[in-house]
Amino acid sequence: MSGTQRSEAVADGVIRVPLASSTLPPFTHTNAYLLASDGVGLVVDPGAAGDEALAALGAGLAALDVRAPKGIVLTHTHRDHVAGVDTLLGRWPDLRVWAPAGELARCDERWRAVGLRHGRRLTLGSAALTLVGTPGHSLDHLALWWPERRLLVAGDLVAGEGSIWVGLPDGDVTRYLESLERAAALDPATVAPAHGPVRRDGATVLASARAHRLEREANLLAALREGPASLPWLRARLYPEVPAAVHDFVDRTLLAHLLKLMRERRVAHVGEGPDGPYSLA
Numbered sequence: 001m002s003g004t005q006r007s008e009a010v011a012d013g014v015i016r017v018p019l020a021s022s023t024l025p026p027f028t029h030t031n032a033y034l035l036a037s038d039g040v041g042l043v044v045d046p047g048a049a050g051d052e053a054l055a056a057l058g059a060g061l062a063a064l065d066v067r068a069p070k071g072i073v074l075t076h077t078h079r080d081h082v083a084g085v086d087t088l089l090g091r092w093p094d095l096r097v098w099a100p101a102g103e104l105a106r107c108d109e110r111w112r113a114v115g116l117r118h119g120r121r122l123t124l125g126s127a128a129l130t131l132v133g134t135p136g137h138s139l140d141h142l143a144l145w146w147p148e149r150r151l152l153v154a155g156d157l158v159a160g161e162g163s164i165w166v167g168l169p170d171g172d173v174t175r176y177l178e179s180l181e182r183a184a185a186l187d188p189a190t191v192a193p194a195h196g197p198v199r200r201d202g203a204t205v206l207a208s209a210r211a212h213r214l215e216r217e218a219n220l221l222a223a224l225r226e227g228p229a230s231l232p233w234l235r236a237r238l239y240p241e242v243p244a245a246v247h248d249f250v251d252r253t254l255l256a257h258l259l260k261l262m263r264e265r266r267v268a269h270v271g272e273g274p275d276g277p278y279s280l281a
């Protein structure tokens with residue numbers, strides 16, 4: 001997945017523009033999406049700054065007959081989704097920037113970002129898009145639904161291949177699973193993720209993300225069935241291969257799962273700090 005990736009037409013009025021970004025491995029790119037109807041266009045998740053990114057986005061907009069985009073929609077405010085906002089504002093100073101209402105505090109003041117919530121509609125030429133609240137990967141993550149295309153621009157709700165990171169402090173496994181169900185209820189034909197390829201099997205990609213998360217939970221519960229366990233022990237048990245450099249990420253993933261199970265009173269925290277130990281309740 002390294003090297004330059006090419007832009008791709010996803011649907012009528014939709015182009016994927018993969019931009020090399022500072023994102024989490026194994027990914028190397030963040031997909032920006034250009035959505036357009038009747039010459040009115042939006043940029044979703046411009047995750048890279050600079051001339052190369054601007055040229056790629058500009059070419060895509062031109063292909064969609066958009067002279068100046070109406071605005072930018074951010075599915076969430078992680079750095080690899082917003083790094084290109086300043087570049088776009090430099091080129092089109094009047095761009096409106098929309099971001100999840102619950103993440104406005106993480107937006108640069110100069111963007112003058114406007115908050116979006118679940119259910120809000122955005123008009124795009126003759127099309128009406130709907131924002132879908134999909135928190136879990138981040139605090140107030142939103143996906144963008146284009147009903148006529150049965151297309152879900154998914155941000156980091158799912159990845160085109162592999163899995164999305166859900167870990168503390170932003171991550172919440174309970175809400176993440178609810179978000180996958182909410183997205184599945186739309187029955188999208190196409191799921192356009194921010195990382196990895198576009199998926200034409202929308203129901204499958206959402207279902208497998210859910211199954212993957214529940215499998216991790218089952219593994220965690222199985223480990224705890226052996227007795228109370230500390231976080232480092234659980235990490236060594238469940239992720240014996242991971243290098244020390246990513247222990248922190250793994251721990252924050254495990255803590256997100258433990259938090260869900262503690263909320264459900266299936267696991268108890270019997271220690272003093274985040275290292276536990278934890279036991280079955």
Ligand SMILES: [Zn+2]
Pocket residue numbers: 076078137138156
């Ligand atoms: Zn993210």
